[in-house]
Amino acid sequence: MKDPYEILGVARTASPEDIRKAYRRLAKTLHPDLNPGNKEAEERFKELSAANDLLSDPDKRRRFDSGEIDASGAEKPRQRYYKDFAAEAPAGHPYENHSGFADFAETNDIFAELLRRQAEAARRAPGPDLHYRLAIDFLDAVNGATKRLTLPDGGTLDVTIPSGIQEGQTLRLRGKGAPSPGEGEAGDALVEISINPHRFFVRHGDDIHMELPITLTEAVLGARVRAPTPTGPVTLTVPKGSSTGTILRLKGKGVPRSGGHGDELVKLKVMLPTEPNPELEAFLSSWAPGPSYDPRRDMQT
Amino acid sequence: MILSKQDFLAHARLDRETLEVWIEEEWLVPSGTPPELAFSEADLARAQLIRDLIEGIGVNDEGVGVILNLVDQMHGLRKALAETLNAVRERTAVPDAGSSMGRNQDHE
Numbered sequence: 001m002k003d004p005y006e007i008l009g010v011a012r013t014a015s016p017e018d019i020r021k022a023y024r025r026l027a028k029t030l031h032p033d034l035n036p037g038n039k040e041a042e043e044r045f046k047e048l049s050a051a052n053d054l055l056s057d058p059d060k061r062r063r064f065d066s067g068e069i070d071a072s073g074a075e076k077p078r079q080r081y082y083k084d085f086a087a088e089a090p091a092g093h094p095y096e097n098h099s100g101f102a103d104f105a106e107t108n109d110i111f112a113e114l115l116r117r118q119a120e121a122a123r124r125a126p127g128p129d130l131h132y133r134l135a136i137d138f139l140d141a142v143n144g145a146t147k148r149l150t151l152p153d154g155g156t157l158d159v160t161i162p163s164g165i166q167e168g169q170t171l172r173l174r175g176k177g178a179p180s181p182g183e184g185e186a187g188d189a190l191v192e193i194s195i196n197p198h199r200f201f202v203r204h205g206d207d208i209h210m211e212l213p214i215t216l217t218e219a220v221l222g223a224r225v226r227a228p229t230p231t232g233p234v235t236l237t238v239p240k241g242s243s244t245g246t247i248l249r250l251k252g253k254g255v256p257r258s259g260g261h262g263d264e265l266v267k268l269k270v271m272l273p274t275e276p277n278p279e280l281e282a283f284l285s286s287w288a289p290g291p292s293y294d295p296r297r298d299m300q301t
Numbered sequence: 302m303i304l305s306k307q308d309f310l311a312h313a314r315l316d317r318e319t320l321e322v323w324i325e326e327e328w329l330v331p332s333g334t335p336p337e338l339a340f341s342e343a344d345l346a347r348a349q350l351i352r353d354l355i356e357g358i359g360v361n362d363e364g365v366g367v368i369l370n371l372v373d374q375m376h377g378l379r380k381a382l383a384e385t386l387n388a389v390r391e392r393t394a395v396p397d398a399g400s401s402m403g404r405n406q407d408h409e
Contacts, residue, residue, distance in 0.1 A: 027358050033350045033372060082350045085343035086376040094330035100374035101381055114384055131303050152305060153337055
């Protein structure tokens with residue numbers, strides 16, 4: 001980035017008042033909203049704002065002068081300028097102003113035609129879209145649901161959540177937005193969905209991951225245990241000799257997707273009894289597993 | 302994105318009284334019916350412009366009204382000019398359309 005003193009066109013000894021004046025003089029000619037057609041002005045204004053931010057703050061200026069900080073990183077991502085919205089605003093928006101050329105309309109030419117078309121477009125313009133956010137439960141996102149949204153004006157909106165919806169997805173409800181200012185159709189309601197986390201299910205794409213605690217006996221001898229899935233518990237066969245970390249796949253028990261379902265992946269976690277168990281201890285002290293049983297073998301160098 | 306008055310005040314870093322003056326002056330025209338005003342991103346950007354004018358450039362209150370009026374007229378003109386240019390292009394593009402279709406057929 002260029003030297004901020006150079007950008008503002010002031011000496012390094014400039015007083016805060018000099019800096020303020022220099023900024024004002026340049027901002028007048030470079031502010032993007034006052035120069036909507038000038039791309040270069042926008043770039044230069046960004047530099048100017050950054051330079052001003054740095055030098056108008058006595059603390060930042062001191063640190064810059066002493067070389068503690070440099071000019072880079074001072075540029076803040078600026079929100080969009082008004083001109084960007086004005087350029088894409090639909091006909092009939094509240095700041096629309098035709099008085100700059102209304103006199104042309106009195107003549108019978110292309111401008112008159114244009115104004116007539118604009119008035120017509122404004123009359124038929126649809127109402128604005130309204131944006132909402134809706135937080136739903138994990139299982140509702142997986143299985144689908146109907147949720148009622150309470151609107152700021154006290155009204156309600158029933159939102160049908162399709163099964164398998166994803167975090168951040170937006171649902172468009174046609175005609176549920178604001179009414180048209182003229183005779184057009186109402187806008188749409190756009191509902192952005194956020195999904196609350198679940199106590200033990202975690203979603204990865206269309207698959208659901210879950211950790212299932214099992215007892216030592218179930219791990220060693222194998223067992224049939226109940227495992228929760230988004231559509232209710234199922235019976236799962238834990239094979240004989242399962243270890244912590246063993247992953248069992250429940251086909252089709254994941255998130256619905258087009259043409260099927262993802263899977264649920266159940267990761268087993270062997271849990272010892274929470275209380276000390278003298279019998280178990282007595283058994284293990286007399287038990288010799290044999291030389292091949294060394295779970296840390298791969299770690300040895 | 303539609304902002305409530307509360308959110309708008311926070312995003313635009315404005316106090317309630319200032320906002321009321323700006324709305325009264327019609328510098329800002331939010332949608333919705335009081336007290337449930339709804340603010341758009343365009344309103345937010347416009348508020349930022351007003352702040353820039355007052356705090357950055359040092360325009361006084363009368364000046365802000367004059368500038369906004371001219372800015373709105375300028376956008377009206379820019380839009381009209383863009384549409385005029387489009388209309389002119391459409392008209393002049395008509396004879397071309399036939400020949401370009403002919404070319405496409407040559408390629409096939």
